[in-house]
Amino acid sequence: MAAPVSYLPGKEPHARERRLIFKNVDRQGYSPSIDAFLADGGYEQAKKALKMERKAITDEVKKAGLRGRGGAGFPTGLKWTFIPPNNTKPVYLICNADESEPGTFKDRYILHQDPHQLIEGMLIACYAVGAHLAYIYIREEFPNAAKIVEQAIAEAHEKGFLGKNIQGSGFDLEIHVHRGAGAYICGEETGLIESLEGKRPYPRIKPPYFPAALGLYMCPTIVNNVESLCHVKHILEMGGEEYAKLGTPNNTGTRILCVSGDVKRPGYFEVEVGKVTMGEVINDLCGGLKDGRKLKAIIPGGSSAKVLRADETFKLKDGRELTIMDIPMDFDTMAACGSMAGSGGVIIMDDSRSMSWVINNLNNFYAHESCGQCTPCREGSLWMKKISDRIAHGEASPDDVDTLESVANQIEGKTICAFGEACSWPTQSFVRKFRDEMKADCKPELAGQIVAKESRLAAAGLPS
Numbered sequence: 001m002a003a004p005v006s007y008l009p010g011k012e013p014h015a016r017e018r019r020l021i022f023k024n025v026d027r028q029g030y031s032p033s034i035d036a037f038l039a040d041g042g043y044e045q046a047k048k049a050l051k052m053e054r055k056a057i058t059d060e061v062k063k064a065g066l067r068g069r070g071g072a073g074f075p076t077g078l079k080w081t082f083i084p085p086n087n088t089k090p091v092y093l094i095c096n097a098d099e100s101e102p103g104t105f106k107d108r109y110i111l112h113q114d115p116h117q118l119i120e121g122m123l124i125a126c127y128a129v130g131a132h133l134a135y136i137y138i139r140e141e142f143p144n145a146a147k148i149v150e151q152a153i154a155e156a157h158e159k160g161f162l163g164k165n166i167q168g169s170g171f172d173l174e175i176h177v178h179r180g181a182g183a184y185i186c187g188e189e190t191g192l193i194e195s196l197e198g199k200r201p202y203p204r205i206k207p208p209y210f211p212a213a214l215g216l217y218m219c220p221t222i223v224n225n226v227e228s229l230c231h232v233k234h235i236l237e238m239g240g241e242e243y244a245k246l247g248t249p250n251n252t253g254t255r256i257l258c259v260s261g262d263v264k265r266p267g268y269f270e271v272e273v274g275k276v277t278m279g280e281v282i283n284d285l286c287g288g289l290k291d292g293r294k295l296k297a298i299i300p301g302g303s304s305a306k307v308l309r310a311d312e313t314f315k316l317k318d319g320r321e322l323t324i325m326d327i328p329m330d331f332d333t334m335a336a337c338g339s340m341a342g343s344g345g346v347i348i349m350d351d352s353r354s355m356s357w358v359i360n361n362l363n364n365f366y367a368h369e370s371c372g373q374c375t376p377c378r379e380g381s382l383w384m385k386k387i388s389d390r391i392a393h394g395e396a397s398p399d400d401v402d403t404l405e406s407v408a409n410q411i412e413g414k415t416i417c418a419f420g421e422a423c424s425w426p427t428q429s430f431v432r433k434f435r436d437e438m439k440a441d442c443k444p445e446l447a448g449q450i451v452a453k454e455s456r457l458a459a460a461g462l463p464s
Contacts, residue, residue: 101184
């Protein structure tokens with residue numbers, strides 16, 4: 001019988017949590033070493049996988065209903081089947097550890113405290129898809145994580161879980177750490193692939209460049225994020241059907257929520273998907289709002305998710321009518337309510353927050369992070385930043401609020417990758433839901449006037 005797991009004082013999991021991926025995070029007496037991992041049953045599922053038919057592993061992942069935990073929520077097992085059946089090229093697997101979505105901070109803890117869980121998940125996934133070379137793409141802002149993971153890879157080599165003829169199975173695998181340069185766009189899988197190839201990370205057009213067919217070096221490539229790959233180990237241990245009993249239909253398993261903002265106890269919580277509501281996240285897991293404050297808005301899935309007002313109600317196709325506090329934290333219901341579960345970054349805002357300031361903060365981020373490949377995004381993200389700068393500083397015309405929405409509308413759906421939506425959706429939703437507040441932050445006497453300095457200079461034909 002396994003020894004009970006204890007956690008550091010003050011870091012104990014909440015009673016509502018169901019820890020699989022975060023079992024060893026903040027665990028008392030645990031270290032990221034391979035010895036600690038092996039003592040806890042580590043790499044047993046990899047040994048099991050190496051004796052299975054490859055298709056059987058993919059089938060288990062499909063039975064489990066695992067959806068990607070990186071943002072899009074695409075079925076992981078289905079993605080693995082997209083490798084062309086007649087393929088004769090090398091197959092690669094990439095772990096996307098470029099955790100750059102504002103409001104999201106889960107993968108870092110896995111990399112820091114339980115790197116061998118990720119390596120075991122990658123080993124199983126590589127065997128399943130026939131990849132003999134894999135990369136962990138780690139964002140530049142995680143220097144310690146890169147060192148820890150490189151040490152873990154060396155330990156796995158030493159113990160025979162990487163390299164040639166792993167555990168006598170005849171299967172070879174090498175994993176390399178590749179450090180990014182701090183670019184949010186590298187969280188997009190084809191931009192990441194371009195970066196891995198040593199090029200500027202301009203995302204590729206899909207079709208034809210779906211990574212499973214034409215990925216790294218124009219070879220079939222599977223890209224999964226850290227949390228998704230860690231789940232593979234637990235699916236194999238539990239069995240796909242048993243794993244699928246966790247969570248809710250079509251939203252199976254557990255996922256890690258990263259809660260920040262105006263709550264008493266922000267932090268990370270691993271819960272069964274859809275088994276807790278937004279209200280329970282705020283009031284139960286996080287101890288409620290700060291004293292004397294009222295809820296104003298929530299961004300439920302990282303900064304690119306559309307904001308939800310506290311006083312909204314949502315009518316679903318099945319006839320249910322939900323308040324914001326009733327929304328279960330799953331992929332499908334969140335989408336039906338007009339936002340997305342995304343990367344699990346839940347940002348709580350109370351009535352002390354200026355919505356003009358919040359959207360300006362987000363627009364500054366997206367203007368900085370646009371890769372510049374597509375004109376609507378390159379120009380539009382900067383225009384949105386400049387307009388929201390004026391609004392937040394009380395220097396805008398009320399007409400600027402409508403112009404801001406118009407610019408966002410001209411970006412959405414007109415770019416090669418989803419960054420266009422990532423930067424336009426926050427602006428669209430904030431303007432539509434807080435238009436009156438934003439207009440109240442403008443100067444009514446400027447209505448109908450051109451207030452942008454650069455516009456005045458251009459109209460006068462003067463150099464800026």
